[in-house]
Amino acid sequence: MTEHTPRRIYGADHDDSDPYATTPGHDVxxxxxxxxxxxxxxxxLTPRSAYGPGGRADYEPRPGCATRWDWSGDVPW
Structure with a gap:
């Protein structure tokens, strides 16, 4: 059996009581x-991104796989 190391949710606050808590159907x-x-x-998530304008990486939902988003490139400043 392979041990699974929990992954932190990107953007979780540093003082979050459980930054590793996942929610089925809400995490990609x-x-x-x-x-x-x-x-x-x-x-x-809003169309402008989770944290407003100024992000640098653009990800899009993978066709046929709602739980994985693929990198589509860098976003210009």
Missing amino acids: ELVGGPLDGQLLDVTA
Whole structure:
């Protein structure tokens, strides 16, 4: 049996009581690019990104796989 190391949810506050808590149907895995392997809670995600304008990496849902988002490139400043 392979041991699983919990992954921190990207963007979780440092004082969050459980920054590793996942919510089925709300978390996606980012694939490729600078955030490869990170989990992201998309519950309150807006079209501009979770933290407003100014992000540098763009990810899109993988066709046919709602739980994985693929890196589509860097976002210009």
